[in-house]
Amino acid sequence: MTAQMLRLAIDIGGTFTDTVLVQGEDTVLASTKTLTTHTNPADGAMQGAARVMAQTGRTLAELTGFIHGTTLATNALIERRGAIVATVTTEGFRDILEIAYERRYSQYDINLEKPDLLVPRERCLTVRERMSAEGEVLIGLEDSAAEALIRDIDASGAEAVAICLLHSYANPDHERWLRDLLAARRPDLTVSISSEVSPEAREFDRLCTTVANAYIQPLMETYLKAFADRFAEEGVTCPILMMTAGGGMCTLETAARFPIRLVESGPAGGAILAARIAASAGLDEVLSFDMGGTTAKLCLIDKARPQTSRQFEIARAARFIKGSGMPVRIPVIEMIEIGAGGGSIAGVDRLGRLTVGPKSAGSEPGPVAFGRGGTEPTVTDSDITLGYIVPDTFAEGHIQIDPAASNAALARVIGQRLQLDGIGSADGVSRIVDESMASAGRMHAVESGKDLGPRTMIAFGGNGPLHASRVARSAGVSRIVIPPNPGVGSAVGFLFAPVSFEIVRSRYSLLETMDMASINGLFSQMIAEAKSVVAQGAGDAPTEVQRTAFMRYNGQGHEIEITLPDRDLTADDLAPLTEAFEAEYAKQFSRPVPGMKIEILNWAVRVATPDAAVSSVPAKPELRDIAPTDHRPITCDVDGTAKQAAFVPRDSLSPGDRVRGPALISEPQTTTLVSADFSAHVDAIGNLVLIQDQKGGA
Numbered sequence: 001m002t003a004q005m006l007r008l009a010i011d012i013g014g015t016f017t018d019t020v021l022v023q024g025e026d027t028v029l030a031s032t033k034t035l036t037t038h039t040n041p042a043d044g045a046m047q048g049a050a051r052v053m054a055q056t057g058r059t060l061a062e063l064t065g066f067i068h069g070t071t072l073a074t075n076a077l078i079e080r081r082g083a084i085v086a087t088v089t090t091e092g093f094r095d096i097l098e099i100a101y102e103r104r105y106s107q108y109d110i111n112l113e114k115p116d117l118l119v120p121r122e123r124c125l126t127v128r129e130r131m132s133a134e135g136e137v138l139i140g141l142e143d144s145a146a147e148a149l150i151r152d153i154d155a156s157g158a159e160a161v162a163i164c165l166l167h168s169y170a171n172p173d174h175e176r177w178l179r180d181l182l183a184a185r186r187p188d189l190t191v192s193i194s195s196e197v198s199p200e201a202r203e204f205d206r207l208c209t210t211v212a213n214a215y216i217q218p219l220m221e222t223y224l225k226a227f228a229d230r231f232a233e234e235g236v237t238c239p240i241l242m243m244t245a246g247g248g249m250c251t252l253e254t255a256a257r258f259p260i261r262l263v264e265s266g267p268a269g270g271a272i273l274a275a276r277i278a279a280s281a282g283l284d285e286v287l288s289f290d291m292g293g294t295t296a297k298l299c300l301i302d303k304a305r306p307q308t309s310r311q312f313e314i315a316r317a318a319r320f321i322k323g324s325g326m327p328v329r330i331p332v333i334e335m336i337e338i339g340a341g342g343g344s345i346a347g348v349d350r351l352g353r354l355t356v357g358p359k360s361a362g363s364e365p366g367p368v369a370f371g372r373g374g375t376e377p378t379v380t381d382s383d384i385t386l387g388y389i390v391p392d393t394f395a396e397g398h399i400q401i402d403p404a405a406s407n408a409a410l411a412r413v414i415g416q417r418l419q420l421d422g423i424g425s426a427d428g429v430s431r432i433v434d435e436s437m438a439s440a441g442r443m444h445a446v447e448s449g450k451d452l453g454p455r456t457m458i459a460f461g462g463n464g465p466l467h468a469s470r471v472a473r474s475a476g477v478s479r480i481v482i483p484p485n486p487g488v489g490s491a492v493g494f495l496f497a498p499v500s501f502e503i504v505r506s507r508y509s510l511l512e513t514m515d516m517a518s519i520n521g522l523f524s525q526m527i528a529e530a531k532s533v534v535a536q537g538a539g540d541a542p543t544e545v546q547r548t549a550f551m552r553y554n555g556q557g558h559e560i561e562i563t564l565p566d567r568d569l570t571a572d573d574l575a576p577l578t579e580a581f582e583a584e585y586a587k588q589f590s591r592p593v594p595g596m597k598i599e600i601l602n603w604a605v606r607v608a609t610p611d612a613a614v615s616s617v618p619a620k621p622e623l624r625d626i627a628p629t630d631h632r633p634i635t636c637d638v639d640g641t642a643k644q645a646a647f648v649p650r651d652s653l654s655p656g657d658r659v660r661g662p663a664l665i666s667e668p669q670t671t672t673l674v675s676a677d678f679s680a681h682v683d684a685i686g687n688l689v690l691i692q693d694q695k696g697g698a
Contacts, residue, residue, distance in 0.1 A: 006058065007065035010045045011243075011266045011491040012036055014071055015293025015343050015363045016462055018488035018669075019048030021056060022495050025612060030055040031488045032396065033462060033669050035363040041072060041223070042230045049231070061235035067494040069243035069265040071294075072223055073216050077263065077326075078315045080116070082215035083190065086123040086158035087207065088149065088178065090166040094126050096207050105323030115325050116315065117208060118215050123156045125149060127165075127178070133508070135171030146181055153186070160190040160214040164207040169199040169506045190217045197258060198329045200602055201506040205311065205329045212314065212328055213260040220259035224252050241499065241537050246331035247272050247306065248500025248608055251536045261330050263314065264337070266490050267297040271306040271333045273493030274458040277483045279304035280685060282617035285455045287441060288335075289471060290490065291463040293342045293380075294360045298441045299335035300448055301458075304614075307448065309334035310504065310550075310561075310604075331502040331606070336444040340437050342380040342463045343367060346410075346429040348417040356433045368409040369401040377413050379433050379463070381406035382426035387634035388466055388664065388673050390647070396668045423635055430637065434467055438474030449588070452476055460489030465672035469661075469690055470637050473675070480678075482688035487669025499538040500608030501530045504550075511551070511574060511581075511598040520568040522603060523547060530607035538609050550602040551581045553593055559601055560584050618684035621656035628659065636662060638676045645674075653682045661694065 004023075011018040013036060020031045030052035037044040045068075053059060076082050089096055097117045106112055127149045130139035153161060161182060168175045172195030179191045192214040194206045228240055242255040243265040255262055267290060274288035278301055286301040300307045312332050313325030339358020343366065346356045356379065365373035367380040383389045384406045391401050407422035414425035445452045456479045459468035465482045472480050485492055503526045509515065527545055534543055545566050550559035562580050565573065582592035628646035636643045646663035650672070658681035659665065661674035665688065672688055674680045680690045 005064045006062050007495055008049060008063050009067045009491040009494040010048060011269060012041045012045060012070040013266055013292050017044040017048050018491040019052050020488050020491040021052040028485055031485055033487060038364055042227050046230060059235060061237060063236055063238050066236060066238055066240045067243060067249060068240055069269055069494055071266055073220055073259050073262040074264060076216045076219050077212060083159040083218045084157055085119050085160045085162055085211055085214050086125055086153055086156045087119050087211060088125050088127055088161060088163045090130060091126045091128045093166060094124050096204055100204055105321050117326055118211055123158060125152045129165060129174050131167040131171050133167050133170060141174045141177060150185060160218060162192050162210040162214040164194040164210050168195040169201060190214060192217060199505050200329055205327045208326050209260060209328045213258060216259050221256045224256050228252055243269050243494050243497060246502055247333045247497055249497050249537060250501060254533055260328060267335060268333045269490035269493035270460060271299045272497050273489050275301050275304045275306050276496050277458050277481060279614040281481060281687060283456050287452060287455045287457045289457050289459045289464050289468060290461040291341060291467055292461045294362060295337050296340040296437050297335050297337045298444055299333060300450060307334045336440050338436060338440045340433050344379045345376045346414060348414055354428050354432055356429055369406040370399060371402055377409040379429060381409060382429040383466060385410055385422055385426035386430060387632060389671060390632060393666045427635060427640055434470040435474050437471045441475045456481055460486035462487050462670055465670050469673055469675040469678050478692040480690035482672050484686045496612050498608040498611060499534050500606060501533040502606040503530050504602050504604040506602050509600050511577060511600060516569050523605060526605040530605050534607050541609050543607050544610055546606040548604040549600050551598055551600050554597040554599050621684050623656055623658045623681050625658050632664060634662060636676050655682050655684050657682050
């Protein structure tokens with residue numbers, strides 16, 4: 001990568017839009033945060049782009065790279081702002097969505113709320129056809145059946161159609177024929193077919209994924225075109241790449257076809273950044289903590305690789321209960337996300353309990369202190385009242401804040417109900433939101449069979465450094481790393497993501513009787529398809545291929561992911577694959593099961609450009625305490641008393657400088673709170689390292 005390369009990254013969140021301009025591989029020239037403009041997100045993005053260009057004297061026409069991530073797809077699904085969707089399934093399978101997994105996610109809850117799967121039964125349509133699990137046509141698709149289906153679609157009032165026919169992952173011919181027919185006869189309809197969106201067995205998950213894709217596709221197609229046109233008018237000539245949930249990048253064309261892969265794209269950028277920081281700092285076990293204005297995201301990272309998954313749930317009816325949301329099967333970086341951000345609204349419920357979130361004030365109207373019409377106190381209002389956010393340095397001075405308004409709102413909404421003043425109310429809000437985030441992290445670790453204790457937290461986002469020491473204390477983590485430019489961390493992470501595409505296909509096989517030629521042919525087909533997608537965004541750049549098999553014992557319901565060699569399989573691979581599966585099975589379930597046959601349900605290929613190189617871990621600098629001359633009053637988060645905290649600009653610190661808490665380390669887009677029981681020093685590569693090494697007393 002040459003020094004002349006100039007790349008822009010824009011991450012549109014629920015509250016703020018983050019913009020970063022980078023030269024070469026990792027030299028950040030400028031960064032900024034602007035309020036997200038929900039009526040037209042491109043407006044806030046353009047404000048941020050104009051600001052960083054003005055700061056550097058550069059122009060958009062000079063850009064050689066542009067990466068974008070957005071919460072628009074996620075928010076459209078959660079807020080139910082998508083298209084009117086009809087489903088098309090094989091005759092006799094109309095009620096796939098109603099039947100779901102044939103179980104209740106909370107067995108004894110008499111008031112159980114079922115997940116909203118977007119399509120009511122009256123828009124669930126069927127067509128007469130049938131494929132076998134091997135892909136053989138059992139009942140052909142006739143013209144008369146297709147004509148009847150078109151009449152049903154017209155009568156339903158659908159704007160988009162999700163086609164999911166039985167066993168189409170084995171033979172997609174009928175789905176493709178219907179898609180082409182609808183494109184010719186009803187060109188205004190948006191059509192998603194499951195054999196392209198999620199070509200895997202398990203028809204309920206496959207249908208849900210296809211429905212979600214069809215639901216947001218018209219919105220995202222319109223948005224992506226408008227976004228690209230807006231920046232083209234301002235002089236951008238380079239391609240715009242989109243961040244995906246799996247931690248890679250794809251072209252606008254691919255994103256428009258598969259917008260479901262854009263869900264959680266912003267948080268994925270944060271996990272990519274945390275993994276890179278972990279590699280450069282030599283950290284093997286990491287918990288990334290990304291707290292923005294609307295949500296907080298936590299991800300486990302081992303050996304510089306974020307934990308990944310092939311499925312997740314959207315808009316759970318019960319926040320922490322699996323099965324209460326809409327299942328989606330796409331490659332994702334696995335993380336837990338909760339409604340705890342700077343804009344999370346605090347209040348008192350009818351039982352007199354202090355509550356925080358998940359409802360957020362967002363950027364419109366925003367926290368009370370912003371003076372934009374907000375009347376309900378938020379987490380940011382609490383941080384301002386406690387003294388952790390300093391008005392004259394907040395948001396680079398672009399947003400004026402009113403501490404008195406925050407204090408008054410907290411006293412009015414919370415204090416009057418609980419007999420507290422504004423500071424006492426703020427302290428309660430802070431403790432509840434920090435414990436909620438720590439609890440979510442502990443739960444995520446337990447579900448993954450891991451422990452948070454030995455991990456280092458990497459904190460970023462507009463509010464991550466501000467809450468890191470408080471969340472770490474509750475989670476049992478004693479070491480925190482705050483990277484450079486943490487306030488726009490996810491956007492920085494976009495710039496290190498590879499251009500990639502992943503394909504998963506179902507083809508059932510017993511390991512011992514596997515047809516090697518057939519499986520190798522399947523891999524060749526998937527690799528060629530994935531490479532063609534990657535080439536659209538990476539040109540003729542070199543790529544790496546990763547092959548994976550999803551294996552299980554015969555008769556089991558779920559699979560374990562096993563990495564395969566990057567070459568054609570041979571009979572000599574059977575024994576090593578058996579050993580690899582049994583070793584991974586024993587790791588998860590204590591021991592393998594002797595005498596059981598092993599079967600493979602799904603095969604996957606990931607084609608990606610190589611990860612950016614990471615320099616070797618530098619030597620630790622010798623630490624030296626500095627004596628700050630500036631102090632600000634805060635309410636101590638350890639014992640709740642008033643204290644004077646050192647106030648230190650981050651750019652005044654050099655490697656080896658150490659500041660003992662309590663302290664506020666300020667930078668343009670965020671502030672790091674060094675709690676009274678922590679100290680902070682700068683390592684050799686510019687990270688702030690917080691260590692819980694003090695008593696934290698008065």
